[in-house]
Structure formats: C-alpha cells, structure tokens
Amino acid sequence: MTKVYKKTSGNGDIALYLGKRDFTDHVGSVDIVDGVIKVDPANLNGKKVFVYLACAFRYGSEDLDVIGLSFRRDIWIQRVQLYPATGGSPTLTPMQECLMKKVGEQGYPFSFQMPTDLPCSVSLQPGPNDTGKACGVDFEVKGYIADKADPADEPPKKDTCRLMIRKIQFAPISNKPGPKADISKQFMMSDKPVNLEASLEKEIYYHGESITVSVKINNQTTKVVKKIQISVEQLTNVVLYSSDTYTKAVSTEEFGETVESNGTLEKSFQITPLLANSVEKRGLSVDGRLKDGDTNLASTTLSQGEKEMQGILVSYKVKVNLMVAGGGLLGGLTGSDVTVELPLTLMSPKPAEVTDISFEAMEG
Secondary structure, three states: OEEEEEEEOOOOOEEEEEOOOEEEEOOOOEOOEEEEEEEOHHHOOOOEEEEEEEEEEEOOOHHHHHHOOOOEEEEEEEEEEEEOOOOOOOOOOHHHHHHHHHHOOOEEEEEEOOOOOOOOOEEEOOOOOOOOOOOEEEEEEEEEEEOOOOOOOOOOHHHEEEEEEEEEOOOOOOOOEOOEEEEEEEOOOOOOEEEEEEEEOEOEEEOOOOEEEEEEEEEOOOOEEEEEEEEEEEEEEEEOOOEEEEEEEEEEEEEOOOEOOOEEEEEEEEEOOOHHHHOOOOOOEEEOOOOOOOOOEOOOOOOOOOOOOOEEEEEEEEEEEEEEEOOOOOHHHHOEEEEEEEEEEEEOOOOOOOOOEEEEEEEO
C-alpha cells in the first residue's frame, strides 16, 4: 500500500495532495508529477491559487537569506494557475482520479512534465559540525495564494503549502560485461616493463554490493611489486556558473600480495563502497533524502548526452595501483607506482511497482 501525502497551508485555505514523492527519470522520459490542490475560496478575497514545480541548486543555508543574499538558484521552474480555472477540464491520471474522489469538488488537478536534462536529487554530505539544510539539488512542489503567478514578494508562509519530492534514476535492467584496462610501464634502470591488466565482472553494481576486480600482473623487471591498492573514487561535477569536478575516495583497500622479479599474479579482489564508512567525509555526494530518511552514496548520473545538465552530476571509477619498490643499493629511491582506472556505474535496482492506494494522508 502507498500513502497519500498532504500538506495544508497555515490558514487552511489550500491543501496539497500527492500520491508519491519519488519520480523516476527513465533517461528518455521522466514520470509526470501529478497531484491535486484542494481550494476553499471563502477567504481568498479575490486572490488566485497557483502551483509550481521547481528544481533548484541550494548552496547555502536558508538561515543566511536574512542578510539579503540568495543561496538558492532555480535551474528550472514551471507555474500553473489552478483557481479560478483557466481552461477546460484536463484529462486526469489514475492517481488524480483517486485523489479527486477523496478531495471532492474543491479539488483542482495539476500535472508537470519535467525535461530529461534536469539533474537528479543529490545532496552534498555536511561535515560533523555543519548545521542547517545540506547543499545540493532538490525539487519542490508548492501551492500558494497570490495576485499573480510570479509575485514580486514571496507569499507569506500561511498562504503556502509545499512538499519536497525526489527525481531518481534506477539501474537499467540489462547489465553488460564490465570494462577492462591495461598498462605497460618501464622503470629507470630496467629494460623490461611491468604489465598490469584489470577488469570488472559487469558494468553496473548496486549500492552495498561487493565489487570484484580481476587483476593480472606480469612483472618482467628487477623490481618487486610490494603491495596492491584498490580504491573506488567518486567524481562530483558541479555545473552551475562554471564546471568544477571534485574527486573523493569512498573506499580504499590494500592487499599484501607481492610479485617478485620475473613473477606473475592473477587474482580477484573485492571492495565494497559504503556510505557508512564515510559518514564524516564532508562534500561527498549522496542520494537526495526526504526529511531525515536513510540514504546511500549518490547514484551514477545517466545522461542522454544531448544537452549539458546543470546541477550535480556523479560518476565513479575503480583505481588499481601497484606499489613497486626497487631492489639493490638504491632501494626505494627507484620505486614507483603502476596505475589503471576503470569506469564504474553504481546505482539502485528498480523496485517493484506499487499500485494500491491508501487514503491515510501523511502530512509531509
């Protein structure tokens, strides 16, 4: 059973109803955001009722807005007048039909179609001592009473009702073979190389799933491979006024296997990136959450590549690093690293569809 989400304005004149708060981005299309606003016109005094859906990038606390600075930038916004009605009766979605039966004649349905080039809901993890709302990309449905759709002054809170929603992506059903990379590196005072090859079993891994990394090493040098380090790094591309990319390791494991001169190694290693192991790492991208619900590392952003997205775009890579030490009198002075990188797609599986509706309204 799924519940209906309801938010009532402070004056009780309008109430916002949504059947769900998670809307799926299928890459080629996005779920329609459909809902109903209940309007009691008795105290409107000639004013109108509007609703908007906004995608915004928040990069500061709302508490700081009092000093006259805006720490929120709308990436996309669409507004609709609901009361008085401006057109004919719209075609209702199945969800709206159920909501209208509940709300009655005072219900006014609305629908928004988000474009495919909007980012998903992502938050930047605050540090242990940070307070206030986290920075990131969020989506908001807001009903409000005003004289016009885009009033010069923000309507007072008593005249508004709003619910945060999430735009999310799930892993594609089909999974392809994983990527493979190799490198051959020569060192000073050695005429033969170290050959390193690494590969992943599959292209897509789910949050919490162990990632198997297959490693092949052929050490033709006089040096010794002392250690193997495997890490998963998160790349967060923040595209707003400019494009900046931040890289943070979300999991690092060191393995004590050694490969002597003219030796070989072929072995699989496992690494599991978990948000639980990085809860104090400031600025890490996590999937957007509603209220204080649990979340996980941000999912890989899937894009059609036709338009440049704004907001926060997330990707991952697996890095395999060999720590090679020199032998003889020079010892570690002639040591070096051999590194390959593999792209990683980290996402959540698509949940089973829920069709039953319960009218136990939840104030969100």
